[in-house]
Amino acid sequence: MSEISQSKSIQKAERDMSGRITIRTVAADAGVSVSAVSKVLRNAYGVSDVLRAKVNASIEKLGYRPNASARGMRGRSYTLGVLLSDIRNPFFSEIMAGINEALANTPYQPLLGVSNSAVGVERSLIDAMIDRQMDGLIFVAPRMLDEEIDAAARRIPTVVIGHHRPQAMHFDTVNGDDEAGAEHAIDHLVAAGLEKITHISLDISASEDNSVTAHRELGYRRAMERHGLSRHTDVHYAEHSPLARNLARNLLKRSDRPEALFCWTDSCAFEAISAAMELGISVPQGLSVIGYDNSPPCDLAQNNLTSIDQSGRQLGMESARMLMERIEGRQKPEHLLVETRLIVRGSTITASGHDL
Amino acid sequence: MSEISQSKSIQKAERDMSGRITIRTVAADAGVSVSAVSKVLRNAYGVSDVLRAKVNASIEKLGYRPNASARGMRGRSYTLGVLLSDIRNPFFSEIMAGINEALANTPYQPLLGVSNSAVGVERSLIDAMIDRQMDGLIFVAPRMLDEEIDAAARRIPTVVIGHHRPQAMHFDTVNGDDEAGAEHAIDHLVAAGLEKITHISLDISASEDNSVTAHRELGYRRAMERHGLSRHTDVHYAEHSPLARNLARNLLKRSDRPEALFCWTDSCAFEAISAAMELGISVPQGLSVIGYDNSPPCDLAQNNLTSIDQSGRQLGMESARMLMERIEGRQKPEHLLVETRLIVRGSTITASGHDL
Missing domain, CATH: 3.40.50.2300 (Response regulator)
Incomplete structure (x- = not known):
């Protein structure tokens, strides 16, 4: 029995047993091992272009659907x-x-x-x-x-x-890198001559030292200190983004109001921009706002939000x-x-x- | 054996067998049937306050966790x-x-x-x-x-x-009710004296007659006709919301530009507002925009978007x-x-x- 006809008979047997195309059928058709097919399927490191092409050709020819067929394998x-x-x-x-x-x-x-x-x-x-x-x-x-x-x-x-x-x-x-991200934000504001920079963070349990918000707050505090602005360090917490509008409104009504708000996430910064508009404060002339995440709505003209991209x-x-x-x-x-x-x-x- | 001690022994037996509190333990403790507990758990119609209170008291006392415990029942x-x-x-x-x-x-x-x-x-x-x-x-x-x-x-x-x-x-x-929703939107614009009302819809297969977007388009066309504005009926399709900005920009650059844009979804309307701002067209004086869904960002001052709430x-x-x-x-x-x-x-x- 030649190698080719052997692989064909394996393929047939596989189909007969399970009633569907399996990863083994593909391996047999491509003339490679099951683990080689598995490597191609999960885009593993070190798969050669030749192997990938061979396996993909068999997948296409057989109409193999990895999601449906692979489920039984090794109990996964x-x-x-x-x-x-x-x-x-x-x-x-x-x-x-x-x-x-x-x-x-x-x-x-x-x-x-x-x-x-x-x-x-x-x-x-x-x-x-x-x-x-x-x-x-x-x-x-x-x-x-x-x-x-x-x-x-x-x-x-x-x-x-x-x-x-x-x-x-x-x-x-x-x-x-949440600390570095916050530091970039503050460096950018300080470079524009701003000093009264307030941070709006998320109100979560104080024990959450490992949270991204705790790390961003740390970066903010560190940068303010590094620029000799510790006297202006000012952190406020909102339980969730919609509540940030009230918080921002109250901050902006103070006689000694912030020149800039650095918000822990974009949706919070959109609320801050809304609060500024409602109070007739123009952004950025009267208030600079920075968000975090560089989410798609930052790019709308009505938001036009400077933000930290964390990919x-x-x-x-x-x-x-x-x-x-x-x-x-x-x-x-x-x-x-x-x-x-x-x-x-x-x-x-x-x-x-x-x-x- | 009194009823109380019987229920206690059932409870003990349940715990010993499975090693955890089950819906049966709760039923025994509350002195009610398993199906009564099930009814309380799924907020079924017709559960009395007395039954609910009794079952909830047992749940709390036993520390029963419905999600974990109910999984085995009847193969669900x-x-x-x-x-x-x-x-x-x-x-x-x-x-x-x-x-x-x-x-x-x-x-x-x-x-x-x-x-x-x-x-x-x-x-x-x-x-x-x-x-x-x-x-x-x-x-x-x-x-x-x-x-x-x-x-x-x-x-x-x-x-x-x-x-x-x-x-x-x-x-x-x-x-x-997507047809009625679209008709409300057009009625509102026509009541303000607007006639050149363009609809921005979603670019999906034409065969999708059952889609919400097809029904909204139908409502738009029907309302335009009802108001004698068929000559202004004008529908454009964007594949997804970010592409709606380009589409809106092109529509707004036309010499005969629309007085209003009715968008199939809010995120598309936010893009339209962005396009208007970029072209120096003020909303609503130069252009009225209506969205659909009444999603939370409608409420931001920078969007301030009229929308259809479909709950x-x-x-x-x-x-x-x-x-x-x-x-x-x-x-x-x-x-x-x-x-x-x-x-x-x-x-x-x-x-x-x-x-x-």
């Missing part, structure tokens, strides 16, 4: 659980886009749970995801205690985005890549810090005093 | 799959909030799949959700063919939001209620049309010619 469900704390934040859509991009052409598929930042819901979603046989979890800005994240990570491969735990042993983390898409892509590696057996933790960039638009005055 | 997973076509649309966050509200205090928990409006992804998500033993599915604005929705609904209890199929036999639908929260709540009924055994289809309301803000001139 090829489903990843993503736990989002807040579906309304447009930044999280960017993270999801990155996760989807990394998983495209792999057999893995993400299913989302939304906790609305409630710790109780996070806990029961984790249970539900493990019960539904997900292969791994990505937590985005979790509100749980560190011990609970550790406990979940001992049960299932886990990657955490938006929570700083560079020493964690049982899971990976992916974060923007949500990249954070999402890296997290999915790292989770697939963990599922495939990596034990050693990886902790990734992604650089941030300042994106200057018209909501901040520039060093020359002119707005963009 | 108590997980519902929600298929969103686009996580970026803030209207869908409102629907999710409604679904979460209806499921709070029930044992059911939603898990989301996001298709990014790709039919292939919708198909494989449905497979994944059925494989993961979800008890029922809610499709939000699906892009699949009607036959595919029918096929899915024959496999698993299904409710569809944002897709008009009032004759469907195998699933329920929940929709805003996303209510659509979500009703869909979850209907799905739980289907899972509990209802077979007869229910098709719900929810009234829409015009919310007037400053982006449209009023009949008196003054802006708000």
Whole structure:
């Protein structure tokens, strides 16, 4: 029996047994190993173009659907659980886009749970995801205690985005460099001659030292000190973005009002711009505003918001890549810090005093 | 053996067998049937306050966690799959909030799949959700063919939001009254003396007669005709919201430019406002803009967008209620049309010619 006819008979046997095309059918047709097909499917490092072309040709010829067929393999469900704390934040859509991009052409598929930042819901979603046989979890800005994240990570491969735990042993983390991001924002405002720079942050439990907001506040305080502006250091907290409008309004009504507001997230900065408009204060002439995340609405002319880009898409892509590696057996933790960039638009005055 | 000690021994037996508190433990402790506890948990119609108080007292005393404990019952997973076509649309966050509200205090928990409006992804998500033993599915604005929705609904209890199929036999639908909503928008503009009213819709396959956008376009055309303005009927399509800015810019550059833009969704209207600002056209004096969905950013001073409220929260709540009924055994289809309301803000001139 020649190699070719042997591979054909394997292919036939596979189809007969399961009634559908499996990864083994593809391997047989392409004349490669099952693990080689698996590598191509998950875009693993070190796959040659020749191998990729061969496998993809067989996939196309056979009409193989990785998602449907791969589920049975080695007890995996090829489903990843993503736990989002807040579906309304447009930044999280960017993270999801990155996760989807990394998983495209792999057999893995993400299913989302939304906790609305409630710790109780996070806990029961984790249970539900493990019960539904997900292969791994990505937590985005979790509100749980560190011990609970550790406990979940001992049960299932886990990657955490938006929570700083560079020493964690049982899971990976992916974060923007929140301290540096905040420092860029303050440096930009100080370069334009501003001094009275107030920070609007998120009102969460004071114990959350690992949160992105705590790190941004730290960056803000550090930069103010570095510029000799500690006397103007002024931090206020809003429970969620819509409440930031009231907070900003009250700050802007003070006789000694801030020259600039650095907001922990864009949606909070949009509320600050709204408050300024309502009070007849023009942005940026009367008030500079900086957001964080560089989400799509920053680019609307009516917002024109200077913001810190922390590459949500990249954070999402890296997290999915790292989770697939963990599922495939990596034990050693990886902790990734992604650089941030300042994106200057018209909501901040520039060093020359002119707005963009 | 008195009733009380009997119930205690049942409770003990339940705990010993499973190692955790179950719905039966709660029933025994409260001295009621398991189905009575189930009714309280899912907020069923006709539960007396006395029964609710009794069951809730036992739940609290025993530290019962419905989500974790109920999973084993009658082969249900108590997980519902929600298929969103686009996580970026803030209207869908409102629907999710409604679904979460209806499921709070029930044992059911939603898990989301996001298709990014790709039919292939919708198909494989449905497979994944059925494989993961979800008890029922809610499709939000699906892009699949009607036959595919029918096929899915024959496999698993299904409710569809944002897709008009009032004759469907195998699933329920929940929709805003899209035709009436569009007519309200046009009536409002015509009442202010405007005639050149252009509609910006979504570029999807022409065969999608059941889509919300097709129904809104129908309402627009009908209202224009009713007001004797058919000669000004003018519909343009953008593939997604960011592209609506270019489209609006081109429309506004025409010598014979529209006096008003009626946009199929708010995010598209925000782009139109941005285009007007970039061209130095003031809203509403030079251009009236109406959106659809009354999403939270409408309320920002920089948008101040008149919009049609289709009660996303209510659509979500009703869909979850209907799905739980289907899972509990209802077979007869229910098709719900929810009234829409015009919310007037400053982006449209009023009949008196003054802006708000």
